[in-house]
Amino acid sequence: MSNNSNIKVEIDSHSGFCFGVVNAISQAEHELDNDDxxxxxxxxxxxxxxxxxxxxRGLITISHNDLDKLEGKKVLLRAHGEPPETYQKALKNNIKLIDASCPVVLKLQTKVREGWERMNAIGGQIVIYGKKGHAEVVGLVGQTNGNAIVIESISEVDSLDFSKPVELFAQTTKSADEYQxxxxxxxxxxxANLPLKAHNSICGQVANRKKELMEFSKKHDVILFVSGKNSSNGKMLCEVCKSINDRTHFVSSPQEVDEEWFLGVQSVGVCGATSTPLWLMQQVGDRVKQPS
Structure with a gap:
């Protein structure tokens, strides 16, 4: 990079891992301290x-299909939560589960299960606003024996039967405005007279991030939003930054930072998703100041 040493770089203090992710990684590290x-x-x-x-450090990512081959092994469940079938399969294969499911997600699973019992009794519908196939959404749908209707946008509301009552939930990391x-x-x-029960199921840490990021994006000439490309939360929050500051750039690593973004720039803000580690945001910030 050219000499950007005079540019002020601020790492957003509110960005980075949410509690659920911190907990899952902490449990993984604890296990790997004692096992290879x-x-x-x-x-x-x-x-x-x-x-x-x-x-x-020794973490091996597996799929659900691998569970049948891991009899007697230890398997970590990440923060997203799992459907009941996963626990049943683990029990059948004598797998020791280290359950790092986020408490917010577990509480939501219970609410969805109770909602399904209510709706099933009266011929109603459970509707989940979320990303189809996302791990958390799969876990939520599992609480309804696969009967929940998942919609990804307001345009998919047409798929509902408006002659039946509805209980509505949202994936914990979705946009509160879109959910409303x-x-x-x-x-x-x-x-007429049919009830809609809409549950407040978006994680408070995620819901508050929008306002915080809007304020942060106003403060800087350029915003670098650091996130993995697969993060739903990252895509949503990056759009929040772009809505305030059109000089927002989505990057997944320091190597993606382009020096041309900083011509005539005095301040750069670095922020990220709830799945972005602080060390990675710091590396991106350091990259801005590196001479070419």
Missing amino acids: KLYCLGQIVHNSEEEERLKA AISQEISKRLH
């Missing part, structure tokens, strides 16, 4: 840099 390998069901975090760091818009649309279209 540990199996993890799915990506422990949607960040390839952090995954590589843990892989070097979906809730209002369903409520407006439900047949």
Whole structure:
């Protein structure tokens, strides 16, 4: 890079791992302190840099299909939560589970299960606003024996039967504004006197991030948003930054930082998703100041 040593770089103090991710990584590290390998069901975090760091310590990422081959082994369940079938399969194969499911997600799973019991009894619908196939959403749908209807946007509201009552939930990392818009649309279209019960299921740490990031994005000439490309939360929060500062750039590693972004720039803000480690944001910040 050219000489950017005079540029002020600020790392957003509110960005970085949420409690659930911190807890999962902490449990993985604790196990790896005492053993040279540990199996993890799915990506422990949607960040390839952090995954590589843990892989070097002995973390092995597996799929659900691998559970049948791991009789008697230890398997970590990450923060996203799992459907009931995963626990049943682990029991059948004598697998010792290290359950790092986020408490917020576990609480939501219980609410979805209770909601399904209510809706099933009266012919109603459980609707989940979330990303189809996302690990957390798969875990939530599992609480309804696969009967929940998953919608990814307000345009998919058309797939619902408005002659039946609805209980509505959201994946914990989705946009609160979009969730509210979906809730209002369903409520407006439900047949007369039919109830809509919309649960407040978005994680507080995620919901508060939007306002914090909007303020942070105003303070700097350029924003570097650091996130893994697979992070739903990252994509959503990066758009929040872009809505305030059009000089926002999505990067997954320091190597993706382009010196041309900083011509005539006095301040750069570095922030990230709930799946972005602080050390990676610091590396990106350091990269801005490196001479070419």
